[in-house]
Amino acid sequence: QTVVTQEPSLSVSPGGTVTLTCGLSSGSVPTSYSPTWYQQTPGQAPRALIYNTNSRSSGVPDRFSGSILGNKAALTITGAQADDESDYYCVLYVARGSYVFGGGTKLTVL
Protein backbone atom coordinates (compact mmCIF):
# COMPACT_ATOMS: atom_id res chain seq x y z
CA GLN A 1 0.00 0.00 0.00
CA THR A 2 1.30 3.40 -1.01
CA VAL A 3 1.93 5.79 1.88
CA VAL A 4 2.45 9.49 1.21
CA THR A 5 4.34 11.31 3.93
CA GLN A 6 4.18 14.96 4.99
CA GLU A 7 5.51 16.86 7.98
CA PRO A 8 2.72 16.89 10.60
CA SER A 9 3.42 20.48 11.49
CA LEU A 10 5.66 23.38 10.54
CA SER A 11 5.94 26.99 11.54
CA VAL A 12 7.12 30.08 9.74
CA SER A 13 7.55 33.71 10.68
CA PRO A 14 5.56 36.35 8.82
CA GLY A 15 7.52 37.28 5.73
CA GLY A 16 9.62 34.15 5.96
CA THR A 17 10.01 31.19 3.65
CA VAL A 18 8.93 27.65 4.40
CA THR A 19 9.07 24.44 2.40
CA LEU A 20 6.61 21.62 2.88
CA THR A 21 7.49 18.22 1.47
CA CYS A 22 5.60 15.23 0.15
CA GLY A 23 7.37 11.90 0.07
CA LEU A 24 6.75 8.26 -0.64
CA SER A 25 7.43 5.48 1.80
CA SER A 26 8.66 3.39 -1.13
CA GLY A 27 11.14 5.85 -2.60
CA SER A 28 11.29 8.93 -4.79
CA VAL A 29 8.33 10.93 -6.02
CA PRO A 30 8.43 11.03 -9.82
CA THR A 31 6.92 13.92 -11.75
CA SER A 32 4.71 11.36 -13.47
CA TYR A 33 2.79 11.17 -10.19
CA SER A 34 1.68 14.78 -10.86
CA PRO A 35 2.08 16.08 -7.31
CA THR A 36 -0.73 18.45 -6.38
CA TRP A 37 -1.03 20.66 -3.33
CA TYR A 38 -4.17 21.84 -1.55
CA GLN A 39 -4.76 24.41 1.15
CA GLN A 40 -7.56 23.94 3.65
CA THR A 41 -8.78 26.29 6.34
CA PRO A 42 -11.08 25.08 9.12
CA GLY A 43 -14.61 24.34 8.00
CA GLN A 44 -13.83 24.91 4.34
CA ALA A 45 -13.32 22.67 1.36
CA PRO A 46 -9.74 22.38 0.13
CA ARG A 47 -8.45 24.76 -2.51
CA ALA A 48 -5.97 23.73 -5.18
CA LEU A 49 -2.70 25.63 -5.10
CA ILE A 50 -0.23 23.73 -7.27
CA TYR A 51 -0.86 20.95 -9.78
CA ASN A 52 1.34 18.79 -11.94
CA THR A 53 4.37 19.48 -9.69
CA ASN A 54 4.77 23.19 -10.37
CA SER A 55 1.75 24.73 -12.12
CA ARG A 56 -0.19 27.29 -10.12
CA SER A 57 -3.94 27.03 -10.07
CA SER A 58 -5.92 30.05 -11.21
CA GLY A 59 -5.76 32.97 -8.78
CA VAL A 60 -3.01 31.52 -6.61
CA PRO A 61 -0.38 34.09 -5.61
CA ASP A 62 3.10 33.55 -6.95
CA ARG A 63 4.51 33.28 -3.45
CA PHE A 64 3.37 29.65 -3.69
CA SER A 65 5.59 27.45 -5.82
CA GLY A 66 6.00 23.74 -6.40
CA SER A 67 9.02 21.65 -7.25
CA ILE A 68 10.81 18.36 -6.76
CA LEU A 69 13.48 18.65 -4.09
CA GLY A 70 15.68 15.64 -3.83
CA ASN A 71 13.34 12.70 -3.84
CA LYS A 72 10.24 14.56 -2.67
CA ALA A 73 7.66 16.94 -4.03
CA ALA A 74 7.82 20.31 -2.36
CA LEU A 75 5.61 23.33 -1.80
CA THR A 76 7.46 26.53 -0.98
CA ILE A 77 5.81 29.61 0.44
CA THR A 78 7.91 32.73 0.06
CA GLY A 79 6.97 35.78 2.08
CA ALA A 80 4.48 33.97 4.31
CA GLN A 81 1.40 35.87 5.41
CA ALA A 82 -0.87 35.38 8.37
CA ASP A 83 -3.66 33.97 6.22
CA ASP A 84 -1.34 31.24 4.96
CA GLU A 85 -1.90 29.55 8.31
CA SER A 86 -3.78 26.46 7.15
CA ASP A 87 -3.56 22.74 6.62
CA TYR A 88 -1.77 21.70 3.45
CA TYR A 89 -2.25 18.40 1.68
CA CYS A 90 -0.39 16.85 -1.17
CA VAL A 91 -1.85 14.14 -3.37
CA LEU A 92 -0.10 11.85 -5.80
CA TYR A 93 -1.57 10.19 -8.89
CA VAL A 94 0.10 6.85 -8.28
CA ALA A 95 -1.59 4.80 -10.97
CA ARG A 96 -4.30 5.24 -13.57
CA GLY A 97 -7.37 6.35 -11.67
CA SER A 98 -5.69 6.07 -8.28
CA TYR A 99 -4.92 8.97 -5.96
CA VAL A 100 -3.25 8.96 -2.54
CA PHE A 101 -3.31 11.90 -0.15
CA GLY A 102 -0.63 12.64 2.37
CA GLY A 103 -1.46 13.06 6.02
CA GLY A 104 -1.33 16.84 5.79
CA THR A 105 0.87 19.56 7.29
CA LYS A 106 -0.48 22.07 9.76
CA LEU A 107 1.31 25.34 9.06
CA THR A 108 1.51 27.97 11.76
CA VAL A 109 2.52 31.54 10.97
CA LEU A 110 3.95 33.19 14.06
Next chain:
Amino acid sequence: QVTLREPGPALVKPTQTLTLTCTFSGFSVSTHGMRASWIRQPPGKALEWLARIDWDDEKFYSTSLKTRLSVSKDTAKNQVVLTMTNMDPVDTATYYCVRHDSSGYYFEHWGQGTPVTVSS
Protein backbone atom coordinates in the same frame (compact mmCIF):
# COMPACT_ATOMS: atom_id res chain seq x y z
CA GLN B 1 -19.99 29.02 -13.52
CA VAL B 2 -19.27 25.55 -12.23
CA THR B 3 -21.11 24.60 -9.07
CA LEU B 4 -21.49 21.30 -7.25
CA ARG B 5 -24.41 20.94 -4.89
CA GLU B 6 -24.37 18.29 -2.22
CA PRO B 7 -27.07 17.31 0.25
CA GLY B 8 -27.21 18.39 3.87
CA PRO B 9 -25.91 16.39 6.84
CA ALA B 10 -26.75 12.70 6.96
CA LEU B 11 -27.11 10.23 9.79
CA VAL B 12 -26.89 6.53 9.01
CA LYS B 13 -26.89 3.48 11.25
CA PRO B 14 -24.11 0.91 11.29
CA THR B 15 -24.45 -1.71 8.52
CA GLN B 16 -26.71 0.58 6.49
CA THR B 17 -25.93 1.86 3.00
CA LEU B 18 -25.02 5.48 2.37
CA THR B 19 -26.13 7.13 -0.85
CA LEU B 20 -24.92 10.62 -1.73
CA THR B 21 -25.97 12.61 -4.77
CA CYS B 22 -24.04 15.54 -6.19
CA THR B 23 -25.82 17.83 -8.63
CA PHE B 24 -23.66 19.70 -11.10
CA SER B 25 -24.42 22.94 -12.86
CA GLY B 26 -22.41 24.95 -15.35
CA PHE B 27 -21.26 21.85 -17.20
CA SER B 28 -22.51 18.45 -18.28
CA VAL B 29 -21.38 15.18 -16.71
CA SER B 30 -21.31 13.68 -20.18
CA THR B 31 -18.97 16.27 -21.69
CA HIS B 32 -15.84 14.68 -23.11
CA GLY B 33 -13.06 14.93 -20.54
CA MET B 34 -15.32 15.33 -17.51
CA ARG B 35 -14.05 13.51 -14.46
CA ALA B 36 -15.63 13.60 -11.00
CA SER B 37 -14.37 12.15 -7.76
CA TRP B 38 -15.56 11.62 -4.22
CA ILE B 39 -13.23 12.44 -1.37
CA ARG B 40 -13.84 12.19 2.37
CA GLN B 41 -12.33 13.64 5.51
CA PRO B 42 -12.97 12.25 9.01
CA PRO B 43 -13.12 14.92 11.72
CA GLY B 44 -9.63 16.23 12.40
CA LYS B 45 -8.04 13.83 9.95
CA ALA B 46 -6.62 13.79 6.45
CA LEU B 47 -8.38 13.70 3.11
CA GLU B 48 -8.97 10.34 1.49
CA TRP B 49 -9.81 9.77 -2.18
CA LEU B 50 -12.65 7.29 -2.66
CA ALA B 51 -13.77 6.99 -6.26
CA ARG B 52 -13.80 8.58 -9.71
CA ILE B 53 -16.19 8.44 -12.65
CA ASP B 54 -15.41 9.74 -16.11
CA TRP B 55 -17.54 11.16 -18.93
CA ASP B 56 -17.43 7.80 -20.71
CA ASP B 57 -18.63 5.98 -17.56
CA GLU B 58 -15.23 4.52 -16.73
CA LYS B 59 -14.92 4.10 -12.97
CA PHE B 60 -12.07 3.84 -10.49
CA TYR B 61 -12.12 2.99 -6.78
CA SER B 62 -9.90 3.19 -3.75
CA THR B 63 -8.19 -0.16 -3.38
CA SER B 64 -9.00 -0.37 0.32
CA LEU B 65 -12.71 0.42 -0.12
CA LYS B 66 -13.59 -0.88 -3.56
CA THR B 67 -15.69 -3.77 -2.29
CA ARG B 68 -18.02 -1.28 -0.58
CA LEU B 69 -18.16 1.54 -3.12
CA SER B 70 -20.13 2.20 -6.23
CA VAL B 71 -20.18 5.39 -8.30
CA SER B 72 -22.57 6.24 -11.09
CA LYS B 73 -23.90 9.19 -13.02
CA ASP B 74 -27.32 10.29 -14.18
CA THR B 75 -26.87 12.23 -17.37
CA ALA B 76 -30.47 13.42 -17.51
CA LYS B 77 -30.27 14.94 -14.03
CA ASN B 78 -26.59 15.95 -14.37
CA GLN B 79 -25.75 14.15 -11.16
CA VAL B 80 -23.09 11.85 -9.80
CA VAL B 81 -24.01 9.34 -7.12
CA LEU B 82 -21.83 7.57 -4.55
CA THR B 83 -22.99 4.48 -2.72
CA MET B 84 -21.10 2.99 0.22
CA THR B 85 -22.35 -0.20 1.81
CA ASN B 86 -22.00 -1.62 5.31
CA MET B 87 -21.35 1.72 6.98
CA ASP B 88 -19.38 1.77 10.23
CA PRO B 89 -18.71 4.52 12.78
CA VAL B 90 -15.18 4.88 11.36
CA ASP B 91 -16.82 6.07 8.14
CA THR B 92 -18.01 9.20 9.92
CA ALA B 93 -16.62 12.03 7.81
CA THR B 94 -17.36 14.95 5.54
CA TYR B 95 -17.83 13.62 2.02
CA TYR B 96 -16.88 15.92 -0.86
CA CYS B 97 -17.97 15.77 -4.45
CA VAL B 98 -15.25 17.13 -6.74
CA ARG B 99 -14.85 17.89 -10.42
CA HIS B 100 -11.44 17.55 -11.97
CA ASP B 101 -9.95 20.28 -14.13
CA SER B 102 -10.43 19.98 -17.88
CA SER B 103 -7.07 18.29 -18.41
CA GLY B 104 -7.81 15.83 -15.63
CA TYR B 105 -4.75 16.75 -13.59
CA TYR B 106 -6.31 17.75 -10.32
CA PHE B 107 -9.42 18.28 -8.20
CA GLU B 108 -10.43 21.77 -9.28
CA HIS B 109 -14.00 22.35 -8.15
CA TRP B 110 -15.23 21.16 -4.77
CA GLY B 111 -18.69 20.87 -3.34
CA GLN B 112 -19.33 22.23 0.13
CA GLY B 113 -19.18 18.73 1.60
CA THR B 114 -21.77 16.57 3.29
CA PRO B 115 -21.17 15.66 6.96
CA VAL B 116 -22.07 12.03 7.46
CA THR B 117 -22.41 10.53 10.93
CA VAL B 118 -22.59 6.78 11.45
CA SER B 119 -24.19 5.97 14.76
CA SER B 120 -26.87 3.74 16.17
